[in-house]
Amino acid sequence: MIGLDVVFTLAGLLFAAFAVLNLVDRTNPKRFGNATFWGCYAATLLFGSRLGNFVNGCLVVVLVIVGGVGGLGRGEPRTTSTEERRASASRWGNRLFVPALIPPALTLLAAMLLKDVRLGGMPLFEPKNLSVIALGLAAVVAASVALFLLRQPIGAPIREARRLMDMIGWAAILPQLLAALGVLFADVGVGDRVAEILSRVVPLDNAFAVVSVYTVGMALFTVIMGNAFAAFPVMTAAVGLPIIVGRLGGDPAVMGALGMLSGFSGTLMTPMAANFNVVPAVLLELPDKNGVIRAQLPTALLLLVGNTFLMYFLVFHAR
Amino acid sequence: MLTLVGVLVVMVGFVLRLNPLLVIFAASLASGLAAGMDVVAIIEELGKAFVGNRYLAIVWLVLPVIGVLERAGLRERAQSLVGSIRAATAGRVLLIYFAVRQITAALGLTSLGGHAQMVRPLVAPMAEAAAESRLGALGDGLRHRIRAHAAAVDNIALFFGEDIFVAIGSILLMKSFLAQRGHDIDAFAFAVWAIPTAVLAFVVHGARLLRLDRRLQEAAHDRA
Numbered sequence: 052m053i054g055l056d057v058v059f060t061l062a063g064l065l066f067a068a069f070a071v072l073n074l075v076d077r078t079n080p081k082r083f084g085n086a087t088f089w090g091c092y093a094a095t096l097l098f099g100s101r102l103g104n105f106v107n108g109c110l111v112v113v114l115v116i117v118g119g120v121g122g123l124g125r126g127e128p129r130t131t132s133t134e135e136r137r138a139s140a141s142r143w144g145n146r147l148f149v150p151a152l153i154p155p156a157l158t159l160l161a162a163m164l165l166k167d168v169r170l171g172g173m174p175l176f177e178p179k180n181l182s183v184i185a186l187g188l189a190a191v192v193a194a195s196v197a198l199f200l201l202r203q204p205i206g207a208p209i210r211e212a213r214r215l216m217d218m219i220g221w222a223a224i225l226p227q228l229l230a231a232l233g234v235l236f237a238d239v240g241v242g243d244r245v246a247e248i249l250s251r252v253v254p255l256d257n258a259f260a261v262v263s264v265y266t267v268g269m270a271l272f273t274v275i276m277g278n279a280f281a282a283f284p285v286m287t288a289a290v291g292l293p294i295i296v297g298r299l300g301g302d303p304a305v306m307g308a309l310g311m312l313s314g315f316s317g318t319l320m321t322p323m324a325a326n327f328n329v330v331p332a333v334l335l336e337l338p339d340k341n342g343v344i345r346a347q348l349p350t351a352l353l354l355l356v357g358n359t360f361l362m363y364f365l366v367f368h369a370r
Numbered sequence: 371m372l373t374l375v376g377v378l379v380v381m382v383g384f385v386l387r388l389n390p391l392l393v394i395f396a397a398s399l400a401s402g403l404a405a406g407m408d409v410v411a412i413i414e415e416l417g418k419a420f421v422g423n424r425y426l427a428i429v430w431l432v433l434p435v436i437g438v439l440e441r442a443g444l445r446e447r448a449q450s451l452v453g454s455i456r457a458a459t460a461g462r463v464l465l466i467y468f469a470v471r472q473i474t475a476a477l478g479l480t481s482l483g484g485h486a487q488m489v490r491p492l493v494a495p496m497a498e499a500a501a502e503s504r505l506g507a508l509g510d511g512l513r514h515r516i517r518a519h520a521a522a523v524d525n526i527a528l529f530f531g532e533d534i535f536v537a538i539g540s541i542l543l544m545k546s547f548l549a550q551r552g553h554d555i556d557a558f559a560f561a562v563w564a565i566p567t568a569v570l571a572f573v574v575h576g577a578r579l580l581r582l583d584r585r586l587q588e589a590a591h592d593r594a
């Protein structure tokens with residue numbers, strides 16, 4: 052069975068290559084920092100399941116220190132100039148789009164066709180993670196196709212990937228570190244405390260006020276945690292189930308659906324949701340790391356207001 | 371109350387714009403220590419949770435193909451293609467992507483998109499090219515604004531599309547959480563009640579994208 056370990060190994064090898072390329076790159080003034088950073092990250096991907104929790108934790112500490120104190124730099128890896136790219140673009144034309152569309156297309160095909168494929172009684176792919184596994188494998192296929200279809204030098208994919216990765220830098224591990232913080236918060240009971248405080252201040256009998264506390268609370272708690280999935284159990288146990296459903300007789304399906312969507316408004320507003328808001332700002336080379344959040348903010352707020360009214364009108368009349 | 375000290379550290383750190391890696395680490399230490407864990411236990415827990423969330427690293431596997439395509443001129447090709455369509459504007463290009471992204475996400479195809487796979491190589495360059503062919507060369511300010519909107523479109527369309535698909539993570543979470551508490555609800559019900567918000571998101575954000583076009587035009591006129 053092909054499981055997540057296969058793609059973790061692929062990703063680990065890629066990051067190990069980034070470490071080596073940086074190590075031998077004399078144009079990068081901080082090449083040892085980059086090599087340490089990507090090397091440690093590669094180790095968590097390649098060996099994370101076998102290393103103990105403490106060793107993994109120490110690798111995380113090294114990542115935090117190197118990334119946190121400005122230990123990462125950028126070299127000047129060889130790539131094409133703007134003129135060369137224009138010339139290449141007019142030479143290959145729309146053929147350039149083919150490899151770009153392979154990862155989404157193959158992921159889609161895999162999700163539809165390979166879900167039930169079995170080999171010797173076992174599913175070929177781990178069913179729960181099929182689409183991420185497919186994405187990882189499709190990306191490798193796409194890079195190989197690009198290499199041959201566009202007659203690129205054999206080292207180009209890894210070299211260019213290193214160039215992009217060094218541009219992204221420490222922001223690359225931010226989503227994973229935030230997820231780890233979320234786990235720790237849950238362990239020590241941050242959610243329970245917030246729920247306790249909220250349940251003390253909610254006005255019990257004003258339906259609109261209760262609905263507002265629930266939707267705005269979902270958004271705010273998501274802003275803090277960076278993830279609506281972390282906010283949902285807390286807010287629903289504190290306000291949604293006991294008051295909206297239990298006391299006021301609301302419909303739990305409506306409450307859940309619109310509550311979760313209120314949380315998504317929060318995701319659009321917070322740097323804690325790093326993979327959605329911070330990583331793209333870096334990836335698109337925006338000088339303002341909050342630029343994406345700024346573009347999303349009006350829509351997020353309007354939708355939060357809209358969701359609050361939708362819930363108020365729908366939750367008590369749905370059945 | 372002391373358990374909330376980690377949340378406080380995060381908020382203060384982000385407001386002061388300190389390096390997020392250090393802020394998160396400090397918040398983990400503060401939270402853990404406040405709850406009576408020792409430093410070794412906190413580091414163990416961080417290591418375990420970090421490794422437990424490695425699937426977030428898989429997206430970087432697309433960098434080799436995206437990088438090599440950039441080297442071969444993909445972004446330039448995307449720009450010249452859109453630049454040749456006379457009706458194209460930045461807002462309309464983004465609106466079309468919004469619609470496609472939202473509909474495919476609603477069908478469960480959440481991986482047909484993403485910032486590394488689609489926005490950087492295709493969507494952002496196309497939107498920039500559309501604006502450029504109408505308004506002439508863009509200053510950095512406008513260019514960055516268009517790019518920020520390109521990333522925003524991917525997020526908003528995904529978030530308010532995917533919840534219409536029955537087998538998505540958020541719906542399964544709601545279903546199992548409510549089932550544990552005595553409300554056995556068919557996943558389909560959650561999906562149905564996500565539709566009004568999906569429509570609202572399309573209307574609200576679509577209007578903002580068309581407004582973006584007017585703003586860009588004004589900004590270009592002011593410069594001229």
